[in-house]
Amino acid sequence: MYGTPALPPDFVSLPYANPDAPKGGRIVTGESGSFDSLNPHILKGNVPWALRFLAYESLMGRSWDEPFTLYGLLAESIEVGPDREWAEFTLREGARFSDGTPVTVEDVMWSYETLGTVGHPRYRGTWDKIAAMEKTGPRGIRFTFNEANRELALIIGMRPILKKAQWEGLDFADSGLDVIPISTAPYVIDAYEAGRYVSLKRNPDYWGNDLPFRRGTNNFDEIRMEFYGDGAVAFEAFKAGEVSTFREFNAEKWETQYNFPAVERGDVVKSVIPHERPTGMTGFVMNTRRPQFEDWRVRSAMIHAFNFEFINQALTGGRQPRIASYFSNSVLGMKDGPATDEVRALLEPFAEELPPGAIDGYALPVSDGSARNRSNIAKALDLMEQAGWTVQNGRLADATGTPFTFDILLQSADTESQSIIDIYLKALERLGISASVTSVDSAQFESRLQDFDFDMTYYRRGVSLSPGNELFLYWGQDSATSTGSSNLMGVASPAVDAMIREILTSESNDGFVAATRALDRILTAGRYVIPIYQFNISRVAHAKELKFPDALPIYGDWIGWQPDVWWYED
Numbered sequence: 001m002y003g004t005p006a007l008p009p010d011f012v013s014l015p016y017a018n019p020d021a022p023k024g025g026r027i028v029t030g031e032s033g034s035f036d037s038l039n040p041h042i043l044k045g046n047v048p049w050a051l052r053f054l055a056y057e058s059l060m061g062r063s064w065d066e067p068f069t070l071y072g073l074l075a076e077s078i079e080v081g082p083d084r085e086w087a088e089f090t091l092r093e094g095a096r097f098s099d100g101t102p103v104t105v106e107d108v109m110w111s112y113e114t115l116g117t118v119g120h121p122r123y124r125g126t127w128d129k130i131a132a133m134e135k136t137g138p139r140g141i142r143f144t145f146n147e148a149n150r151e152l153a154l155i156i157g158m159r160p161i162l163k164k165a166q167w168e169g170l171d172f173a174d175s176g177l178d179v180i181p182i183s184t185a186p187y188v189i190d191a192y193e194a195g196r197y198v199s200l201k202r203n204p205d206y207w208g209n210d211l212p213f214r215r216g217t218n219n220f221d222e223i224r225m226e227f228y229g230d231g232a233v234a235f236e237a238f239k240a241g242e243v244s245t246f247r248e249f250n251a252e253k254w255e256t257q258y259n260f261p262a263v264e265r266g267d268v269v270k271s272v273i274p275h276e277r278p279t280g281m282t283g284f285v286m287n288t289r290r291p292q293f294e295d296w297r298v299r300s301a302m303i304h305a306f307n308f309e310f311i312n313q314a315l316t317g318g319r320q321p322r323i324a325s326y327f328s329n330s331v332l333g334m335k336d337g338p339a340t341d342e343v344r345a346l347l348e349p350f351a352e353e354l355p356p357g358a359i360d361g362y363a364l365p366v367s368d369g370s371a372r373n374r375s376n377i378a379k380a381l382d383l384m385e386q387a388g389w390t391v392q393n394g395r396l397a398d399a400t401g402t403p404f405t406f407d408i409l410l411q412s413a414d415t416e417s418q419s420i421i422d423i424y425l426k427a428l429e430r431l432g433i434s435a436s437v438t439s440v441d442s443a444q445f446e447s448r449l450q451d452f453d454f455d456m457t458y459y460r461r462g463v464s465l466s467p468g469n470e471l472f473l474y475w476g477q478d479s480a481t482s483t484g485s486s487n488l489m490g491v492a493s494p495a496v497d498a499m500i501r502e503i504l505t506s507e508s509n510d511g512f513v514a515a516t517r518a519l520d521r522i523l524t525a526g527r528y529v530i531p532i533y534q535f536n537i538s539r540v541a542h543a544k545e546l547k548f549p550d551a552l553p554i555y556g557d558w559i560g561w562q563p564d565v566w567w568y569e570d
Contacts, residue, residue, distance in 0.1 A: 001068040001154060001466050002509050010212075015065050016553040017216030017565045023202075025568020026222035027546060030234035030243035032413040033442030034195040034227055037176040041119050041160060043450060043484045045176050046443040048198050048225050052160075053562060055200060057184045059089050059108070060157035061213050065553035068466030070154055071213050074103060074161060074184060080153045087153040088142040096207035097163050098188045105135045110164035118173040121484045125472050126155050149504045151468035184208075186218035198225045216549075219567035230413035238541070245542040247561070250416060251319035254539045263541070271540045271548070275556035278330040278463050279323045279534040284408070284421075285459035286528060288490040289452055289480075292406050296355050297387040299527040302456075304365050304380035305427045306530045307373040311420055320533040324364065325524040327463060327516060329536055334520040337361045342514035346502060347521065350495035358525040373427060380431055396432040405434055406455035409448060412439040417458045420532065450484040459488055459529055465554065467516060471500045475523060489528035496522055545569055 006015075013019040029050075037045025040052035060070035060078065072078070075089040095103040116127025131146035145152045163182040170179060180189045186208070190201035200223040208214045226243060228234040238246040239260045248254045254270070262268040286293040286302060293299055312318050327333040338361050339347055347359050356362070367373045381391070389396045389404050396404040410417050421437060428435050435456075440448070448454055461474060472479060479485035480492040499522065502515035538557045548559055548566045559565060 001151060001468070002512070005063075005069045005071070006066050007063065007071065013212055013215040014063055014217070014565075016549055016551050016559070018549045018567065019216040021216050021219045021547075021549075021565075021567040022569060023219050023567075024221050025219075025545065026224060026244075027220050027563050027566065027568070028224045028226060028242070028244045029563075030237050030246055031225050031227045032229075032231045032234055033411065035198070036194060036443055038180055038189060038192065038198075039172075039175045041115055041123070041162075042173050042175065043120050044174060046446050048227075050223075050225060050562075051189075051198070054187050054223060054564070055181075055183055055185050055189060056160035056162075057208075058158045058160055059091075060154070062158070063553070064555040064558045067554070068151075068154065068464065068468070070157055073208070073211070073213055075157065078153075078157065083148070084145075084150050084153040085148075086142055086144040087156055088136060088140060089157065090137075091139040091141075093139065094207055095184060096205075097182050097184050098203050098206075099163075099182055100205070101163070101165075103161060103184055104164075105139065105141050107164045108141055108161055109133055109135070110167075111162045112159055114162075114167070114172055115159060121479075121482055122470075122473055122486070123159065125469060125476075125478075126152065126159075129469075130156075149469070150507070151504050155469050186214070187223060190222075196227055200224070217564045219565075220563060223563060228413075230415055232415055245540060245546060245563075248539040248541060249533075249535065250316055251539070252316040255317070255319070258541060267544055268541055269544050269546075271542065273538040273540060273548075273552060273556045273559055275536065275538070275552075275558075276330070276554040277465055277557060278327040278332055279325075279536065280460070280462040281326045281523075281529050281531060282323060282460045282533065282535070283458075283529045283531040284417075284424075284456050285488050286456050286530075287452060287454055287488065288528065290406070290455050292404065292455060295387045296527055297383045298389075301380040301383040301387070301431075303527055303530050304376040304383065305373075305431050305433075306424055307367050307371070307376070307427055308364075308532065309367045309369040310371055310373065311423050312533070313369060314423065315416075315419055316533070321536075322364065323531040323534040325520050326461070327467075327520045329534060330465060332465065332467070332513060332516040332520065334517050334524060336363065339518070339521060342511070343518045343521070346499065346515060346518040347495070350498065353493070354495055354522060355525040355527065358521045362521070362525040364531065372430070377427070377430055384431070391432050394432060395434070403434070404432075405436070407436045407438055409445070409454040409457040410437060410439050411445045411458070412441055414458060449488060452483070452488065452490065454488075457488070461486065468504055471503065471519070472497070476500065489526075491523070491526060491528060493522065493526075 035046050035048050037047045040047040059075040061073040063069050074095045076092040077090045079088045115123040132144040136142045143156050166182050186206045187200040188203050190199045192198040202221050237243045286299050325334050339359050365376050367376050474486045475491050475496050477492045479487040480490045499519035506512040547569050
């Protein structure tokens with residue numbers, strides 16, 4: 001995105017892959033919830049999350065040891081205009097689908113148009129920015145963009161490529177378990193049982209085995225995802241040896257509950273994998289489309305009532321630090337105190353519309369750690385009164401006597417969030433609010449999120465060291481009303497859109513950093529989410545036979561999530 005790629009044209013392998021890793025064995029993950037679709041590229045259905053990353057390939061592949069750099073995968077080369085106003089790719093002559101047929105320009109063009117028009121909303125924003133898509137030769141395809149946006153030349157190379165002929169006469173947008181998509185990836189779906197498991201087998205005839213980008217990756221013969229009712233059941237399955245790897249999010253549990261026999265014998269290894277990416281945002285998001293949460297003062301009151309210090313001590317022994325902002329724990333995060341220099345200059349034209357604290361400084365409230373949280377509850381009550389809610393017969397109500405209430409939507413499998421919310425509900429009672437909780441299965445949960453059918457819910461939004469076009473899907477004005485978008489809070493701010501455009505058009509790293517810090521200020525001061533723990537390391541317990549390289553990339557958490565550079569060794 002900025003500067004030049006770290007690896008030379010003749011690189012041997014990615015710096016965090018082991019080119020001598022043995023092939024064979026399998027890895028079994030324990031997933032919570034269920035699934036009813038195998039197509040991760042459409043809005044309909046609940047899909048095993050890993051399929052999107054393991055079962056498909058794109059023209060370019062990403063190195064996780066650089067903020068945002070791509071290398072050739074299905075494409076052997078890329079050429080761009082002087083201002084990145086267009087990008088032209090040349091396909092590799094040997095690129096093949098798993099059925100042995102060649103990847104053609106027609107397959108690429110069909111994939112881009114289909115995903116951009118009837119695919120998941122995450123693909124449509126980029127498609128709308130393409131002025132022309134044209135075949136330039138037997139293996140050449142050019143995309144011309146309709147706006148100044150330096151990231152588009154990279155983003156356009158990252159769309160999954162599907163086989164056009166497979167979908168003739170079929171409804172792509174309505175597919176589920178009835179079609180197993182054919183792709184070019186190293187793994188193919190070998191077997192599945194709806195809601196129970198999915199087995200991916202390594203394709204022995206995979207076309208790209210000799211590519212430097214692939215050397216030392218995709219080492220397992222099988223990647224199997226087993227599905228369980230909730231995280232607690234999945235953990236018990238791991239302890240029993242039915243699952244070979246388990247990622248732990250609770251620091252207290254990591255310290256106190258990983259002393260079962262397999263760990264003591266050395267058959268299970270506890271690995272801590274650090275990373276350098278921003279925290280992103282994890283917590284409980286408030287839907288500003290609901291009248292209860294339109295007012296920033298109400299949202300601020302909800303944050304004050306959330307006694308993080310007490311919750312953190314009760315559930316993790318105080319071991320996990322809190323998220324401070326969307327890009328905290330990185331150079332992109334907002335600085336304490338008032339905005340200065342270029343960040344202030346970017347924000348000041350929008351001063352009248354910005355939430356309080358965006359320019360002058362905002363920080364999350366801190367409690368004394370006691371269960372009563374008296375000072376912050378008092379502040380929350382004051383904020384609610386400013387917003388027109390007063391205590392009437394022991395309950396907060398508006399001028400007509402209608403009580404303030406809302407519902408918290410959770411996945412039934414998410415026992416961690418339920419434990420947090422149980423403590424939060426008691427704090428809300430002290431404030432005079434009776435909130436309810438609705439727990440649903442994973443399919444219902446995803447469906448309701450897509451329709452924005454919730455008041456408050458669990459929220460997790462990861463961000464990278466090179467944020468870009470995806471930010472419009474996360475927080476752009478258009479996505480606030482686009483069903484299925486990731487803009488769960490419903491933020492619709494011209495200032496947010498302006499900062500995203502600054503991020504995308506900046507030609508210097510300094511300008512890019514300033515624009516991201518400005519965006520971070522707007523979102524954090526908007527008080528849309530009640531932040532909880534940051535996960536600045538990955539805690540992964542795994543069978544001793546599962547290995548990963550000593551050299552970790554800057555996105556080390558990707559290694560914690562994905563098995564692409566792990567291997568099996570007796």
